[in-house]
Amino acid sequence: MSHNGRYILKNGRVIDPLQGLDEVTDILVENGRISGIGQFNKKDAEVINIKGLIVSPGFIDMHTHLREPGREDEETIKTGTKAAAKGGFTGVAAMANTYPVIDNSGMVKFITETAQKDGYVDVFPIGAVTKGQKGEELTEMSDMVKAGCCAFSDDGNPIENSHIMRKALEYSKVVNKVIIAHEEDKSLSDDGEMNEDFISTKLGLRGIPPIAESVMVARDAAILGFTGGKLHIAHLSTLESLEVVREVKKKKLNITAEVTPHHISLDSSHLVSFDSNLKMKPPLRTKSDIKALKKGLKEGIIDVIATDHAPHALFEKEMEFGSAPFGIVGLETALGIVYTELVKTGILTLTELIEKLSVNPAKILGIGERSLKKGNNAYITIFDPKKEWVVDKKIFVSKCANTPFDGYKLTCKPVMTIRKGDIVFREGKFYKK
Amino acid sequence: MEITRKDLLGIEDISMEEIETFLTTAESLKEISERAIKKVPYLRGKTVANLFFEPSTRTLASFSLAEKRLSADSFNLSSSSSSVLKGETLLDTVRNLEAMKVDFVVIRHSMSGAPHFIAKRLTASVINAGDGTHEHPTQALLDLLSLKEKFGSLKGKKIVIVGDIMHSRVARSNIWGLKKMGAEVSVCGPPTLIPYKIEKMGVKVYYDLNEAIEDKDVIYVLRIQKERQTGGLLPSLREYIELYGITPEKLKKAKKDVIIMHPGPINRGVELDPRVADGKHSIILGQVTNGVAVRMAVLYLLSGGKSGDVS
Numbered sequence: 009m010s011h012n013g014r015y016i017l018k019n020g021r022v023i024d025p026l027q028g029l030d031e032v033t034d035i036l037v038e039n040g041r042i043s044g045i046g047q048f049n050k051k052d053a054e055v056i057n058i059k060g061l062i063v064s065p066g067f068i069d070m071h072t073h074l075r076e077p078g079r080e081d082e083e084t085i086k087t088g089t090k091a092a093a094k095g096g097f098t099g100v101a102a103m104a105n106t107y108p109v110i111d112n113s114g115m116v117k118f119i120t121e122t123a124q125k126d127g128y129v130d131v132f133p134i135g136a137v138t139k140g141q142k143g144e145e146l147t148e149m150s151d152m153v154k155a156g157c158c159a160f161s162d163d164g165n166p167i168e169n170s171h172i173m174r175k176a177l178e179y180s181k182v183v184n185k186v187i188i189a190h191e192e193d194k195s196l197s198d199d200g201e202m203n204e205d206f207i208s209t210k211l212g213l214r215g216i217p218p219i220a221e222s223v224m225v226a227r228d229a230a231i232l233g234f235t236g237g238k239l240h241i242a243h244l245s246t247l248e249s250l251e252v253v254r255e256v257k258k259k260k261l262n263i264t265a266e267v268t269p270h271h272i273s274l275d276s277s278h279l280v281s282f283d284s285n286l287k288m289k290p291p292l293r294t295k296s297d298i299k300a301l302k303k304g305l306k307e308g309i310i311d312v313i314a315t316d317h318a319p320h321a322l323f324e325k326e327m328e329f330g331s332a333p334f335g336i337v338g339l340e341t342a343l344g345i346v347y348t349e350l351v352k353t354g355i356l357t358l359t360e361l362i363e364k365l366s367v368n369p370a371k372i373l374g375i376g377e378r379s380l381k382k383g384n385n386a387y388i389t390i391f392d393p394k395k396e397w398v399v400d401k402k403i404f405v406s407k408c409a410n411t412p413f414d415g416y417k418l419t420c421k422p423v424m425t426i427r428k429g430d431i432v433f434r435e436g437k438f439y440k441k
Numbered sequence: 442m443e444i445t446r447k448d449l450l451g452i453e454d455i456s457m458e459e460i461e462t463f464l465t466t467a468e469s470l471k472e473i474s475e476r477a478i479k480k481v482p483y484l485r486g487k488t489v490a491n492l493f494f495e496p497s498t499r500t501l502a503s504f505s506l507a508e509k510r511l512s513a514d515s516f517n518l519s520s521s522s523s524s525v526l527k528g529e530t531l532l533d534t535v536r537n538l539e540a541m542k543v544d545f546v547v548i549r550h551s552m553s554g555a556p557h558f559i560a561k562r563l564t565a566s567v568i569n570a571g572d573g574t575h576e577h578p579t580q581a582l583l584d585l586l587s588l589k590e591k592f593g594s595l596k597g598k599k600i601v602i603v604g605d606i607m608h609s610r611v612a613r614s615n616i617w618g619l620k621k622m623g624a625e626v627s628v629c630g631p632p633t634l635i636p637y638k639i640e641k642m643g644v645k646v647y648y649d650l651n652e653a654i655e656d657k658d659v660i661y662v663l664r665i666q667k668e669r670q671t672g673g674l675l676p677s678l679r680e681y682i683e684l685y686g687i688t689p690e691k692l693k694k695a696k697k698d699v700i701i702m703h704p705g706p707i708n709r710g711v712e713l714d715p716r717v718a719d720g721k722h723s724i725i726l727g728q729v730t731n732g733v734a735v736r737m738a739v740l741y742l743l744s745g746g747k748s749g750d751v752s
Contacts, residue, residue, distance in 0.1 A: 209636040210453070212553040212575030212610060217637075282554030328531055330552035330573070 013429060014038045015054040020063035020390060025363045026379035035063060037386045040429035044382050058390055061423055064362045065378035066098030066387030069339060070369040071163070071188075071242060071266060071314035074100070074131070077118065078107025083319040083407050085119070086126035088339070091317070091406035093433035095339040096365075096389040096422030099130035100317075101373055104141065105164035111136035111147045116155035128432045128440055129425065132158040132375055137176045137187060143167050146179055153183045158373045161188035163242055166224060168194060173228060177237035186238040186264070186372055189228055191249065192289065196220035201330055203276040203291040211279060213329065216291050222248035229256040232263060240372055241265040243316050245290040247300035254309045264372050265304075266312035269338060269345035272301050274412060284325050284332035285412040288318070302355050311368040313361075315342045319408030337406050341399055343391060344418030351393070352419055358393070365389075390424035397421050405438075444742040448560040448567040451576035452617040460621060462748050463738050464586050469751040470741065471734035473510055483741050483751075484513035489545040490538050493570070494520040494531075497549055499705050499729065500570050500580070504547050507736035513545075535559045545740065548572075553610075566743045574608050580704055581614035583735040585622060587728045588659065591700060596623035601653045603629045603685060604663030604712055607636045607674075611704045612663060616642050629653035630685060633674040650685050654695045661702045662687050665712045678711060688714040692722070700724055 017035040022045060024030075029045070036043040036053065069092060075083035085102075092100045102119060104110035110119060116133045123131035135157040139145045141164065149160060160180060167173045167189065180187050197220040202208050204215025225241055229252050232239045241253060244265045256263045276292045286292060304310040318335025325332050343365075350356040356364075366389070370378040378387060399416045401409035425433040432439055442458040452460070473481055489508045493501055501517065508515040518534075535546055545566045548556045553573030560567040571577040588595055600619055606612045606628045619626045620643050628639060629647040640646055647653035654660055665685075669675050692699065701713075701722040709715045718725060742748065 204637050206638040206641045209639055210613070210642065212573050212613060214574075215637060282557045323530070326530075326532060328550065328552045328555040328558045330554075331531075 018055050018057050020058040020061050022063040024380040025359050025367050037429050042384050042386050061390050064389045065366045067096050067365040067389045068099045068369040069097045069315050070101040072100040072317045074102045085122045087407045089128040091339040093128040093425045096343050098387040098427045101132040103163045104134050104136040109136050109141050111139050113151040113155035116152050116157050120156040134159045134161050137162045149183045159186045163190040166190050166192040174231050177235045180237050186240045188240045188242050190242050191221050191224035193220045193224050203293050207276045218246040225249040225252045238262045243268050245271045245293050247297050250304045264311040266314040267310050268316045269342045273349045282329050289334040313364045320410045325410045336410050341413050347420030348418045386429040388426035391422045393420050395421040450569045452578045452581045452614045457621045466748045467734040467738035470737040479510050482512045484511035487513045487544045489513045489515040490543045491517040492548045494550045503732040504736050506733050576614045577610040580611050581618040583732040585618050586731045598624045599657045600659040601627040601657045602661040605634045607634045609663050659700045662712050687717050689716050
């Protein structure tokens with residue numbers, strides 16, 4: 009962009025939860041930082057008129073699968089962060105289940121260095137909790153944190169062994185980082201394909217019962233109560249899990265939780281189409297789970313909305329249901345879905361939505377506060393809350409288009425994504441240094 | 442009623458009127474198999490691929506005979522002889538068949554929804570010959586035909602399906618079909634083999650066989666797979682036989698003229714005592730005979746044939 013590092017975002021509705029701010033005003037960005045909020049009259053600054061748009065601290069997706077290294081045919085750090093920029097995310101936390109697994113400092117460095125070179129937005133590497141994500145031996149957490157790791161997770165797999173989970177929570181106190189838990193009792197989920205309910209009975213698809221998740225959430229909550237440490241529940245999907253988190257929060261333990269846009273918008277009844285783009289873990293649950301999750305978001309039991317962006321090649325996904333892999337892409341549709349489902353319906357205020365997309369994930373990951381305070385790095389997401397649009401997977405910038413939302417009509421769309429003052433996405437165009 | 446659909450994928454999504462059309466057409470076509478020359482030209486020039494990714498004797502034989510008696514050209518591909526073992530996807534396999542201008546794909550697959558998956562992507566008609574634990578529509582139609590022959594109307598008739606309901610596509614298709622024809626349907630088996638919330642399909646659930654069979658007109662017995670024991674679903678086959686095996690002794694509590702059905706293959710002495718399988722209540726071989734007629738009717742009607750044109 010031709011702004012010489014100095015520009016004014018004029019007449020946007022600035023919402024900054026950490027400052028308690030919600031007003032139509034201007035923001036001056038200089039040299040990658042927020043220079044101030046208010047009225048400015050700088051002749052050498054480009055004026056970008058954003059009347060009618062919302063200005064938010066930059067969104068963070070704390071659950072992204074970038075697939076690099078190993079499956080660069082499905083996504084790379086470059087294409088994944090481009091999709092993130094398009095979705096309004098100024099940063100993504102990259103899950104460790106690549107090939108090979110991000111389980112040592114060398115691998116972490118590979119991610120940070122590649123991201124520096126290729127990334128449109130910030131990439132915060134998540135390290136594996138156990139070597140090779142095998143659930144047997146802890147990784148060198150301290151060494152990995154020094155290399156840039158922000159959290160630890162074996163996501164894709166649960167930590168089945170309770171003793172290892174205990175030791176992980178204990179050892180993570182050395183580095184003061186959060187353990188992100190994929191909660192699944194594999195003896196219960198077995199070779200399940202979808203939520204176990206009347207629909208699975210009808211379709212003859214093998215069920216993953218909701219208890220496969222909630223018993224593990226309950227187990228880890230119990231361990232957390234004994235060990236201390238920080239536990240974050242990834243992609244929480246059931247009413248029962250939510251109730252566990254609610255109780256644990258009452259005890260002032262350090263537990264947080266996220267939901268995905270798809271788990272609050274789609275229920276298992278959609279599976280009657282046998283569309284493998286509806287196959288993910290955890291599976292789509294029931295309408296009553298969705299209702300509970302929305303309430304949990306409102307009440308603050310659920311802290312974060314995260315995409316679990318999981319690209320899969322078409323040739324792998326275009327299979328009979330049982331043979332297709334789990335997971336869907338999410339970066340480019342997230343804001344539209346959550347705004348349509350949560351804000352348009354009056355469940356969350358815009359301030360609350362921004363907390364869950366920006367403030368809270370940054371806080372949980374410990375990557376610096378997301379606020380538009382003077383002097384802060386200019387991480388800014390600008391979006392149009394009135395924009396009506398139809399999802400078209402053919403124009404995704406992600407390498408994969410495994411979405412169940414193709415053709416969905418959504419309200420609200422990202423307009424501009426700013427990373428440390430650099431406009432990396434603006435109205436359909438991408439810019440990289 | 443005219444059949445306008447391209448595929449037959451399940452009983453859940455077809456209407457009672459369509460079922461009636463399949464059955465009356467099958468009744469007309471049944472006589473062909475009694476002739477000395479068992480052949481009519483209704484499907485002459487049509488090509489049918491029987492794609493069986495799971496072992497089958499009865500269903501494959503039944504479809505093959507139906508196709509031959511209608512003068513179709515047909516061939517069989519089973520998973521051992523197909524390119525699936527070489528890593529080819531299901532979609533590639535069927536697209537290749539379509540490139541060779543096949544008119545029908547009859548498919549049996551271990552995964553629920555596999556026929557639906559290919560039906561959406563092919564112009565050829567797809568007939569589901571059993572998908573995973575989902576549906577087996579031609580089995581349900583042949584069972585309905587057998588019951589229609591016995592009772593005329595199924596309205597108010599009481600039927601209990603006994604056994605491994607959870608893993609049974611036959612049970613699911615029959616529940617939909619029997620309910621559509623006005624029957625009262627129950628299921629009976631150990632709770633570990635009854636799928637979650639099956640009562641929402643409109644059936645009553647019994648765990649006690651004696652209670653389940655006492656006022657029923659039909660007992661439909663399902664095959665029990667011996668490997669269910671290792672999955673933790675059954676303590677032992679012995680205990681299953683004790684509780685749910687159909688024996689002449691247990692039948693003393695049933696109606697005197699109760700009908701026994703089974704989709705085959707029978708595990709003699711397990712779910713069905715040989716004396717019952719071969720006894721006066723059994724219409725099991727009649728079901729098999731009707732299988733050919735029903736499959737002829739399905740092929741004929743899906744190829745655009747009219748129910749009234751069959752003489």
